[in-house]
Amino acid sequence: MKILNRIIIVCSVLGFTILNGQLSTDAETEQGAAYLENQEEVFVHYNTSLLFAGESLLYNVHSLVKGTNLPSSLSKLAYVELVGEDGKILFRHKILLTNGRGQGDFFVPADTPSGNYKLLGYTKWMLNSGIATFFQGDVGIVNPYHSNQDTLLEGKAEVVQDSIGATSESPTSREEIRMTFDQIAYRRRQGITLSLEAMDKAVLGGNYSISVRKRDSLRRPLMPTARNHIFRQKSNSAQLSRQKFLPELRGQLISGRIVPKNGNSLFKEEKIGLSIPDKKFVLKMTRTNDKGEFYFNLKQAYESESGFLQVVGERAENYGIEIEEEAIFNYDQLKFGKLRITPQMKEIILKRNIYNQVENAFVEVKLDNKINSNSFTPVYREFSQTYQLNDFTRFPTIKETMLEIVDNAWVERNADGEEQLKVREDDYNTGTDLLPLILIDGVMVQNHTQVIAYDARKVERIKLSRKECVINSVVYKGIISIETKEGDFFKNHLGNTLKTIMLDPPKAKKEYFHPRYDGQGDPKMEQIPDFRLQLLWVPQLDFKTKNLDLELFASDVPGIYDVRLEGFTSLGTPISINSSILVN
Incomplete structure (x- = not known):
């Protein structure tokens, strides 16, 4: 209830900001107080701080309520990026958060320069207090395919001397989780049982991740732990910036504004449509405020790297669309590990x-x-009939196809003599002034004439829904969804009312591959070389009972493997446990 009340306060204050534009001094003070009372912080547990080209950085994100270390329910999206000493961004990932947790990974490509990098983690809400409050960790990258290694060759370097049980942190006086193994040393491809025992009830229901990875022979940059990160963050006091960033309360926030083409039009409450083409396409509708500004919240996961915006309605031709630019950071003050x-x-x-x-x-x-996170099927993807056009005699146009093949849909002329597509809602109702929702390759189309004249020989299938469809108070009589063979309708039919926007899809959740060599795995794995350095990565460890056993298998690479568990108990206590095993 306390967290819910905080969200209501934030929404109320920021809602005032959106609707009224420029803030008064009192309103700015109120918003600043709301931010300082509802701060977030991010901790990222990542698998290693030393990567080679051809390896993967694996990470788990915790979005926390600052001061309590409990999962934050405010932001539904986090950002993780890797920045070089030259200020160039190697990657910037969007991470969907569920109960304050998310995960991602990055494969280091062969063209990545060797050098020292900084791993950053934050939410859009945290942008209000600046880069100093972001999670920061060091990562070194070695690319043996490049001849130029100057950035790493300066000064002296050390080779790490192996020792089992070494830890980067001094033990604490209180043991929340006990970690044990069925052996200390293992043969190659032997099964390993890692046992965890909760020594405190608060451990159950907490959020944790665990990594088992070969210890690096090179001296790698130190990695933040949950314990020392939280200690450092306590000394950071947030300073509210003049630029205001909204929290992404319901998902990824896409914002922009409409601009009158003639420069004199008055802003009215215009409807804006967002289409993201995909196998599981996304369709959203919103309305502008009296300044022409609009906001979309994307809850759904998607994979497409582009989308389309359009003003919906008779005045679509009167406006252009501008998108709010992403925040630009100054990385000059970052201090890099060496x-x-x-x-x-x-x-x-x-x-x-x-x-x-x-x-x-x-x-x-x-x-x-x-892991498929799209279990919900929205109304605009529910269809009662599907027509595979190859099962019928082909006709050259959509108009003829509707007449000869598709039941309960047809073409008729309106009062102005323009042809329009219609859908019969039920067997007894044929007359209505409302039009159906028209989709081609998952993108909403308003120009019926363009659809009716389209070459039906390029169409794979037509789907039909006769149910009334309501999207953000906009009512459609049924849905006609057309899927082309190549899925490329809008490459040649963009028109002047569609605004193409580039998207960066959130990272998909994964279950990471781990082989078995006990007769229960894939038999062909016995014949394949196993040179894994990462024996186990569980980004979201479910600790629901007092005892938890994890099974993993050694690889063909001998050496000492570090076992690292990071996370937070149900009471917000940071947990950082390090141990090690030997593979002979």
């Missing part, structure tokens, strides 16, 4: 590079599984 290598490390680097090449050669049989 990974160092020497020519004497050539053999270590060469061996690791060979391991990576072999692993990537068999990537097709070691695929991770994407």
